[in-house]
Amino acid sequence: MRLYLSQLTLNPASPMVQSEFENPYEMHRTIMRGFPCKRDAANVLYRLESNPHSGSVTLLVQSTVEPQWEPLTEVGQGQYLFSPPAWKAVDLDLQQKQTLRFRLVANTSVKKDGKRHALFDEEAQRHWLETKGTGCIEKKRPSHGFEVLDMDIQKGNNQQGHIHRDENEKHTVTIYRVQFDGILQVTNPATFLAAIQAGIGSGKAFGFG
Template identity: 60%
Template sequence: MIYLSQLILNPASRMVQNELHNPYQMHRTLMRGFNGRRETANVLYRLDVHPYSGMLALLVQSTEEPDWQPLTQTGQGKYLLAPPTCKAIDPPLQNGQILQFRLVANPSVKREGKRHALYKEEEQRRWLETKGIGCPEKKRPPLGFRVLEMDVQKPRKRYSTKGKLKMIIYTVQYDGRLQITDVTKFQKALQKGIGPAKAFGCGLLSIAPG
């Protein structure tokens, strides 16, 4: 079972304005709905900005039901513009099924203990394709899907802080179609997310009938 919540953020809120420039702080705010249990609740989130209205819609996915009571004050200057919504879903999935998908991710590789962003579109495409089918030579297990087609948006540079540590996170939005090759592994990828930087708004895989 997966829980999907939508929070409409108030752009007039000073707290929201600060978090738009510090996604890790947004992550900390969201954890109020789970008493800090990100690992057990498998909390993933993505901020979608409406291209015309500029509405800030925060999509939050978890395997535990959230309690958004700490964030439910709405109105002028408050964190939310409207009461949050939450629904439990259990999408019927099977091998061979074709789905549309959206993923905001941090395509990167680790070298000598440090993570390095992938800047070239070809590398970003290969990163996601490899996530799906795996790479035995590098001991990277498959996540149970094959990418059929994808559009890759230009990377965005995001700044954030974690304690005294200042970080730069490069994010890429993928939109396309995929085919499930191993439904058990794919379901785990849905719940756990894809790639690093999950506390910074990356990794949430959204799917729809293809």
């Protein structure tokens, strides 16, 4: 499977960047200017990483469609990016029982009575990710082809964003951010590749998954 991995260094002094920190969905809309199709068709996933020591802000973008980042060099009066965008194509070929280090920023939540409820307890968060890997026959949840061997959890804050369904309707969404770092083992290469491509959990337009 071929993926395109991009690294976009943002300009933290840009008013547009600062505004998108407050509303990640707008950042998603900016990212999609680099693709000729919708997010689902390009399997676009992204994660925002900040370095507290240097103050740098990096946007990591994964896709199955080759990006065209020229439009982002012009947005925000040409001040959105701190440096030219960089990207590369990567061909993934995973093996059974292969061990990998991972980082996942996720919206740990479950759907109940038609609504999504955040999981705040650390044990519940651990179980959430373990179940994503192995699946759960009892609850009819499919396996994503991996087993977590070790994980560290960094809890975040509630993140709010606004989705504009049309010109007159604005919908506010609140998502709880959790970062997992650890080691996993591949149990089903094909299934895990599909999970890498599609992402894990909800909130992908807000930088999760």
